[in-house]
Every structure is written in C-alpha cells, then in structure tokens.
Amino acid sequence: MATGIIGVGHYVPERVLTNFDLEEIVDTNDEWIRTRTGIETRHIADDGEDTSDMAYQAAVSALADADLEAKDLDLILVATITPDQPFPSVSCQIQDRLGASQAATMDISAACAGFMYGVITAKQFIEGGLYHNVLVIGAEKLSKITDWTDRNTCVLFGDGAGAAVVSSVSDDRGILSFELGADGSGGQALYQEDDKIRMNGREVFKFAVRQMPESSVKVVEKAGLQKEDVDYLIPHQANIRIMEAARNRLGISEDKMACSIKKYGNTSAASIPIALSEEVKAGKIKDGDHIVLVGFGGGLTWGAMAIRWGK
Ligand code: ACO
Numbered sequence: 632m633a634t635g636i637i638g639v640g641h642y643v644p645e646r647v648l649t650n651f652d653l654e655e656i657v658d659t660n661d662e663w664i665r666t667r668t669g670i671e672t673r674h675i676a677d678d679g680e681d682t683s684d685m686a687y688q689a690a691v692s693a694l695a696d697a698d699l700e701a702k703d704l705d706l707i708l709v710a711t712i713t714p715d716q717p718f719p720s721v722s723c724q725i726q727d728r729l730g731a732s733q734a735a736t737m738d739i740s741a742a743c744a745g746f747m748y749g750v751i752t753a754k755q756f757i758e759g760g761l762y763h764n765v766l767v768i769g770a771e772k773l774s775k776i777t778d779w780t781d782r783n784t785c786v787l788f789g790d791g792a793g794a795a796v797v798s799s800v801s802d803d804r805g806i807l808s809f810e811l812g813a814d815g816s817g818g819q820a821l822y823q824e825d826d827k828i829r830m831n832g833r834e835v836f837k838f839a840v841r842q843m844p845e846s847s848v849k850v851v852e853k854a855g856l857q858k859e860d861v862d863y864l865i866p867h868q869a870n871i872r873i874m875e876a877a878r879n880r881l882g883i884s885e886d887k888m889a890c891s892i893k894k895y896g897n898t899s900a901a902s903i904p905i906a907l908s909e910e911v912k913a914g915k916i917k918d919g920d921h922i923v924l925v926g927f928g929g930g931l932t933w934g935a936m937a938i939r940w941g942k
Contacts, residue, residue, distance in 0.1 A: 632799040632800065632801070632802065633799070633800050633801070633802055633803075633804060633805030633806065634753070634754040634757045634758055634797060634798070634799060634800065634805050634806050635797070635798070635799075635800035635804050635805030635806060635938060635939075635940075635941070635942065636750070636795045636796065636797055636798075636907075636938065636940075637697045637699075637796050637797075637798045637800065637942050638693045638694065638695070638696035638697025638698070638699065638795065638796040639692075639693055639696055639793070639794065639795050639796075639904065639907055639908035639911050639912070640688075640689045640690065640691065640692025640693035640694070640695070640696055640793070640794045640795075640908055641689050641692065641791065641792065641793040641794070641901075641904060641905040641908035641909065642685050642688035642689045642692065642791065642792050642793075643674040643685075643789075643790070643791040643792075643895060643898075643905070644674045644675060644676040644677065644680055644685065644790055644791070645674070646674060646675050646676070646677060647672050647673075647674055647675075648672065648673050648674075648675050648789075649661075649671065649672050650664045650665065650670070650671060650672070650786070653785070653786055656779060656785070657779070657780065657781070657782040657785060657786075658782055659782045659786055664786045667870075667872075668786065668787060668870050668871060668872075668892070668896075669870065669871025669872070669874075669890075669892045669893055670786065670787065670892055670893065670896045670897075671893045671894070672893070672894055672895075672896075673788065673789030673790075673894075673895055673896035673898075674789050674790055674791060674894075674895060675774045675789065675790055676772050676774060676790040680772075681715045681772055682711055682713050682714055682715055682721055682770045682771060682772045682792070683714075683715050683721045683724040683725060683728075683770070685770050685772065685790065685791060685792035685901075686709055686711075686721055686724075686725055686768045686770035686792045686794070687724075687725055687728050687729070688792065689768055689770065689792035689793050689794035689901075689904070689908075690707075690725055690729060690766055690768055690794045691729070692794065692908075693766065693768075693794035693795055693796050693908075694729075694766070694796065696796070697764075697796035697798070699764060699796060701729035701730050701731040701734075702730070702731065702732065702733055703733075703763075703764050704729070704731040704733065704734040704764050704765070704766050705733060705734055705735070705756075705761075705762035705763055705764055705765060706734055706735050706736070706737070706753065706756055706762050706764075706765040706766070707722045707725055707726050707729075707731060707734045707735075707736045707737075707765070707766045707768070708722060708736075708737055708738075708739055708749040708752060708753060708765060708766070708767045708768070709721040709722040709725060709736075709737075709738050709739070709749075709768045709769075709770060710738075710739045710740075710741065710745025710746045710748065710749045710767070710768065710769045710770075710900035711738060711739075711740070711745065711769070711770050711771055711899075711900055712740055712742050712745070712771065712776075712823070712899060712900065712929070713770075713771045713772045713773055713775060713776055713899075714738060720736060720737070720738040721738055721768075721770065722736035722737055722738050722768075723736045725766075725768065731766075734766070737752075739752070741813075741900075741928060741930060741932040741934075742821070742899060742900065742928030742929035742930055742932055743867050743869065743897070743899045743900060743902065743926050743927060743928025743929070743932075744811075744867070744900075744926045744927055744928045744930070744932040744933050744934040745769055745899070745900035745928070745932075746767065746769035746793070746795075746900050746901075746903045746904050746926065747809075747811065747903065747924065747925075747926050747933075747934025747935065747936065748811060748932070748934055749767035749768075749769070750767050750795065750797055750806070750936065751806075751809050751811055751934065751936070753765035753767050753797035754797065754806055754809075757797065757798065757799060763798060763799065764796060764797075764798045765796070765797045765798070766794060766795075766796055766797075767794065767795050767796075767797055767904075768792060768793070768794040768904070769792065769793050769794075769898075769899075769900035769901040769902070769903065769904045769905075770791075770792035770793075770900065770901055771790060771791065771792070771898050771899040771900055771901050772790045773788040773789065773790060773828070773897075773898065773899055774788065774789075774790050776823055776826055776827055776828050777827070777828060778827040778828065778829075781827075783830065783832055784828050784829075784830050784832075786896075787869075787870075787896055787897050788828070788896055788897050788898070788899070789895045789896035789897065789898050790898060790901075791895055791898040791901045791902075791905050792901050792904075792905070793901050793902075793903070793904025793905035793906075793907065793908050794904055794908075795904055795907065795908075800941065800942045801941075801942065803939065804919075804939050804940070804941040804942060805938065805939060806936055806937070806938050807850075807853075807854035807855075807856070807921075807936075807937045807938060807939055808850045808851075808853035808854040808936065808937045809850060809853075809934070809935065809936040809937075810846050810849050810850055810853070810933075810934065810935050810936075811932075811933070811934045812842075812846070812932070812933045812934070813930050813931065813932045813933070814838075814930070814931045815930065815931075817834070817838060817930070817931035818929075818930065818931070819831070820834040820835050820838065820929075820931065821835050821928070821929035821930075821931070822929060835931075836870065836872075836873065838927065838931055839869060839870070839873045839876075839927050840872070840873055840876040842927050842933050843866060843867070843873055843874075843876060843877040843925050843926075843927055843933075844876050844877045844879075844880030844881075845880075846925050846927075846933055846934070846935035847864070847866075847877050847880060847881055847923050847925045847935055848880060848881065849935065850923060850925075850935045850936055850937040851881070851923060851937055853937070854921075854937040856921060856937060858881050858882050858883075859882070860921050861881055861883055861887075861921050861922070861923055861937075862887065862916075862920040862921050862922060863887050863888070863889070863910065863915065863916055863920055863921075863922040863923075864877065864878055864881060864883055864887060864888045864889070864922070864923050864925070865888075865889045865903055865906050865907050865910065865922060865923070865924045865925075866878070866888065866889070866903075866924075866925050866926070867897075867902050867903055867925065867926035867927060867928070868889075868890070868891055868892035868895065868896075868897060868898070868902040868903075868905075868906060869892070869897045869902070869927070870892070870897075871890070871892055871893075874888065874890065874892070877925055881923070889906040889907070889909070889910045889915075890906075891905060891906045891909055899928065900928075902926070903924055903926050907924065916940050917940065918940060918941040919939065919940065919941055920939070920940045920941075921937060921938070921939055921940075922937070922938050922940055923935065923936070923937050923938075924936050924938070
C-alpha cells in the first residue's frame with residue numbers, strides 16, 4: 632500500500648475585502664496590487680470567528696469527502712502560525728469539536744509550508760504502521776497579526792482553512808516523492824514581532840522564485856517522472872509572479888495551475904489545501920493525474936510533493 636489523500640475540504644469566511652476597500656485604509660491602489668501580486672480580493676474572518684472555527688469547517692468537509700467519521704481518525708495535525716492561543720493547540724480544539732476521541736493531536740509551525748510538513752508527517756505515521764487515518768489541516772486567521780497600517784504587507788494576506796484526510800491507497804496511487812527543507816538563517820526575512828507580521832518582501836521574493844521552481848523539479852525527478860507527465864500544479868498562493876516561475880520551469884500551461892490567489896490572497900498554511908480542495912471539487916484533478924504541490928514560507932521553510940491522484 633502507498634499513502635495518499637482520500638478526502639479534501641475547505642472553508643473561507645464570508646466577509647470579502649477588495650483592493651478598493653484597501654485604498655481607503657492605506658496608500659495603495661487596485662492596479663498596483665493586481666499587477667504586483669495577482670490579488671483582487673481576500674476573505675477576512677469576523678471578530679467572533681477564530682482559526683479553530685475555520686479549521687473545524689474544513690475538517691468536517693474533508694471527513695465527509697473521505698467518507699469517514701471522526702472516530703476513524705488516529706491523528707489530527709493542524710498547520711498554523713495563528714492559533715487561537717498558544718495552548719491548548721488548535722488540533723486539540725478540533726479533536727474535541729469533532730468528537731475524534733481516538734486521535735492524538737499536534738500543531739505544526741512551518742508558516743506557509745506547514746501543510747506540506749503535515750502531510751509528510753502523516754505519511755510517516757501511516758507507513759510506520761502506527762496509524763491508518765490522519766486529518767491534516769492548514770488554517771490561518773492572518774488578519775489578526777496583519778499590520779493594517781503597513782501597505783507592504785496588509786494587501787497580501789487573507790483568512791481561511793483547508794483540510795485533507797491522509798490514508799493508505801492502492802500501490803499505484805499516492806505520494807510518489809517529497810522534499811522538505813528549511814533555512815533558519817533567513818528568519819529575519821519574514822517573522823512576527825509585537826503581534827504583527829514583518830517582511831522584507833524583496834528577500835522573500837528572491838528566495839521563493841528560486842526555491843519553488845527548484846523544489847518542483849526535484850520532486851518530479853525523484854518520482855521518476857518527466858516534466859511532461861505533470862498534469863496539475865498546486866503552488867502556495869503567495870504572489871502570481873512567484874507561482875508563474877514554478878509553472879514556467881515545469882513547462883506546463885496556464886490552465887494546469889491552481890490559481891485562487893485572485894480571490895483569497897495569501898492564506899499561509901491554508902493556501903495549498905484550499906487550492907487543492909477547490910480544484911478537486913471542480914473536477915479538474917482526476918484519478919491517475921500527476922500533481923505537484925509546492926510551498927515556501929517564513930522560517931524560512933519549504934516543501935514539495937508529487938502525487939499520483941486517487942485511492
Ligand atoms: N501599494 C502601492 N505601493 C506599494 C505597496 C502597495 N501596497 N507596497 C509597496 N509599495 C511600493 C514600495 O514602497 C516601493 O516603493 P519605493 O520604490 O518608493 O520604495 C514600490 O512599491 C516597489 O516595491 P517592491 O518591494 O520593489 O515591490 P515588488 O515588486 O517587490 O512587490 C511584493 C512587493 C508584492 C511584497 C513582493 O516583493 C512579494 O511578493 N514578495 C514575496 C512576499 C511573499 O511571498 N511573502 C510570503 C509570505 S508567506 C508566509 O510565511 C506568511
């Protein structure tokens with residue numbers, strides 16, 4: 632048996648903040664944001680809605696898609712840099728709300744690469760024979776650590792959650808290869824201080840346009856595939872220009888790349904599972920397709936994997 636994703640789900644809050652709304656808050660304009668980032672709107676959670684609330688909605692949807700019940704879960708992993716509070720963890724809150732009494736829990740902090748770290752951690756537990764079904768969630772309420780006076784960052788981020796159930800699949804499906812990495816020396820490029828995100832945009836951009844294409848190609852090669860075999864690319868939705876760098880390096884057409892950044896902005900750990908869930912539910916990813924997931928984030932961290940889709 633191999634390990635793969637057997638169910639996906641996502642959730643975004645109702646409230647939409649447009650680029651035009653942001654023009655009223657900081658010295659920016661729709662044209663600058665669209666052309667430099669690809670973002671047009673982002674969803675922002677209300678005061679009463681926290682990371683765990685969004686994570687819960689995505690989890691319920693992923694469990695239904697996997698045709699599993701909460702009691703079937705052995706482990707819940709939540710990738711987030713914006714937990715409701717330092718402890719109890721979001722994963723413990725989700726375990727309680729789902730009634731997943733058999734599940735162990737753990738939060739993972741790897742910023743935008745967190746979901747990738749989660750899925751690969753799940754794979755190890757499953758292939759070690761310890762667990763059967765692992766729920767991996769990426770959930771963020773970035774709006775609560777966004778500095779709404781800093782135009783360099785506040786235009787980029789949004790809130791939301793995505794989830795996947797990771798489990799055993801047949802031998803000719805599942806995760807074919809992966810790569811996880813980190814470079815702690817780049818920590819000052821993107822960090823939280825005084826409860827706010829601080830970023831050296833140009834440094835992060837330089838790192839990301841190198842790392843995303845490199846990691847994408849690496850996992851394709853490790854999987855024994857050719858670039859032409861890739862049917863779909865799901866990159867972390869940070870900036871359309873960074874995503875395009877990965878797409879061009881793989882030589883795949885525009886319609887074969889998930890692009891939800893326009894609607895949701897950068898939702899950090901939630902961005903890849905939201906995009907994956909949307910594409911699967913839209914019927915764009917089919918049984919047997921080769922897909923590449925790739926992300927990078929604060930830390931600095933990165934992760935990529937190649938999957939042959941299906942159970
Ligand atoms: N509106 C208008 N002007 C702006 C805005 C804005 N919102 N933000 C910055 N500018 C200005 C700058 O002040 C600068 O003006 P100056 O030249 O007078 O100083 C000018 O626009 C150009 O700034 P640059 O930084 O060169 O713009 P760039 O083309 O690099 O785009 C951006 C900036 C979008 C932030 C880009 O660098 C980027 O996407 N970086 C990566 C960000 C990222 O991926 N972060 C990941 C976060 S993941 C995580 O772990 C949470």
